[in-house]
Amino acid sequence: MKFSTEELIEGIRSGNKRLTAKAITLVESKKAEHRIQAEELLKRIMPFTGHSVRVGVTGVPGAGKSTFIESFGRLAIAEGKKVAVLAIDPSSSINKGSILGDKTRMEELAKEENAFIRPSPSSGFLGGVANTTFETMMICEAAGYDYILIETVGVGQSEVLVADITDVFLFLKIIGGGDELQGIKRGIMEMVDLIFINKVDQDNLQKAKSTRLELKRALDFIPPKEKGWKIPVLLGSALHNEGLKEIYDTISEFIDLKKKSGRFDEVRIQQAEKRFEYWVKEYILSLMKKSNELEEAYMMHKKNASEMVSSPSTEAKLFVEKFLSGGKKD
Numbered sequence: 001m002k003f004s005t006e007e008l009i010e011g012i013r014s015g016n017k018r019l020t021a022k023a024i025t026l027v028e029s030k031k032a033e034h035r036i037q038a039e040e041l042l043k044r045i046m047p048f049t050g051h052s053v054r055v056g057v058t059g060v061p062g063a064g065k066s067t068f069i070e071s072f073g074r075l076a077i078a079e080g081k082k083v084a085v086l087a088i089d090p091s092s093s094i095n096k097g098s099i100l101g102d103k104t105r106m107e108e109l110a111k112e113e114n115a116f117i118r119p120s121p122s123s124g125f126l127g128g129v130a131n132t133t134f135e136t137m138m139i140c141e142a143a144g145y146d147y148i149l150i151e152t153v154g155v156g157q158s159e160v161l162v163a164d165i166t167d168v169f170l171f172l173k174i175i176g177g178g179d180e181l182q183g184i185k186r187g188i189m190e191m192v193d194l195i196f197i198n199k200v201d202q203d204n205l206q207k208a209k210s211t212r213l214e215l216k217r218a219l220d221f222i223p224p225k226e227k228g229w230k231i232p233v234l235l236g237s238a239l240h241n242e243g244l245k246e247i248y249d250t251i252s253e254f255i256d257l258k259k260k261s262g263r264f265d266e267v268r269i270q271q272a273e274k275r276f277e278y279w280v281k282e283y284i285l286s287l288m289k290k291s292n293e294l295e296e297a298y299m300m301h302k303k304n305a306s307e308m309v310s311s312p313s314t315e316a317k318l319f320v321e322k323f324l325s326g327g328k329k330d
Contacts, residue, residue, distance in 0.1 A: 012143045027135045045142040052141045056162040058152045059172030064198045068238035070106040082114040084145035163191040173197045195233045
């Protein structure tokens with residue numbers, strides 16, 4: 001059954017989970033008629049967005065991201081908040097299929113009236129986020145969710161994209177063998193706002209404390225992302241609900257600091273500008289594919305670049321000039 005834009009907006013604003021999910025499906029669709037309706041929907045819900053706390057949760061596979069989000073989400077709900085979870089599952093690079101198993105992994109949270117869990121395939125999009133995650137966030141904000149938790153695929157080179165759409169970037173770490181700092185890219189450390197060492201118990205408590213000390217020393221060599229904020233390294237266990245209240249309070253403290261300094265609004269503006277730039281590129285490529293002549297020109301210049309007939313920058317410039325002239329030949 002197809003829903004009108006009016007019905008979807010009414011459903012979103014009244015907190016109807018089914019219609020909220022339908023609106024997200026519409027925004028994720030690549031069909032031309034769906035894109036037109038999605039753009040109208042997003043335009044009309046904008047006045048109701050921007051009031052949530054957006055938290056990106058990242059970490060290596062096995063760090064316990066889903067368990068952490070479930071436990072943290074239930075804590076936030078107990079504190080009187082509404083929580084939306086955008087769980088991004090890795091897509092197959094071959095057939096674009098996705099496991100979408102997070103809803104089953106967060107069974108207890110899914111039962112909560114004030115929780116909304118939306119698994120989405122990353123569809124090969126870099127950075128451990130789906131290409132419409134930002135727009136999905138807008139829908140959840142319009143539906144009145146106070147916390148939006150984004151669970152990423154995992155730590156990767158383009159994880160910066162997660163930091164680019166959230167207010168708080170939380171890195172989950174676990175105790176492992178060997179050098180605890182090995183494999184943690186400097187780029188990740190430069191983006192994090194809070195580190196949580198998960199799965200800590202009596203057996204590995206001393207090791208966890210040593211890891212915390214190492215991480216704090218490493219952070220001393222990295223310029224602070226936010227003035228007046230020293231990145232906390234907290235210990236706990238999401239499975240046993242240990243250390244989560246401290247994280248909840250620390251996130252609130254961090255958001256308060258950003259709002260008082262004016263950085264909160266400043267960063268939100270930068271995020272919106274980056275999404276604008278992303279969609280400009282998307283729409284330009286989409287227009288290109290509608291013209292056989294332009295697509296042929298694109299493939300030709302791409303081939304010239306890959307075969308080093310001339311430099312990639314030169315070939316890109318030639319193609320853009322051709323694109324701007326409507327594909328007319330010189």
